[in-house]
Amino acid sequence: MSASVRRIERTTRGRVLSVERMHADGRDVNRIKVMDDSGRVRVYVDDPQQQRGRDARARGDDD
Template identity: 90%
Template sequence: MRAAVIRGDASRARAQDSMSDSVRRIERTTRGRVLSVERMHSDGRDLNRVKVMDDSGRVRVYVDDPQQRGRAQRARGDDD
């Protein structure tokens, strides 16, 4: 039982690190203010959905795949 708890803690720590990395990467590339970040699961992958407010006050949503380490993709039709 103890080993399962330790593995769960390690998995949560990796997820938190990937979310932090996504936030930093999107802040750098958009120069916007991050409003929220959440985990989502799509096509068997764990993704990070990040809401950003740009300098004109418009809110945009980006989806970042932490395993690709590439540029985050803007979610079309998902802006608030």
């Protein structure tokens, strides 16, 4: 989970608000809520088993 947080922090340069492990599509994924520079909250879903170099998917602007 900490690797997912570091990856999202590095990619988005935002502030991580929360992290939650969940089950989706038969896999365990990390749901990470991030606040960007303008104060918008975005939710990313990171699959820790994905190959490195692939970006996490954003689910929406806020939750």
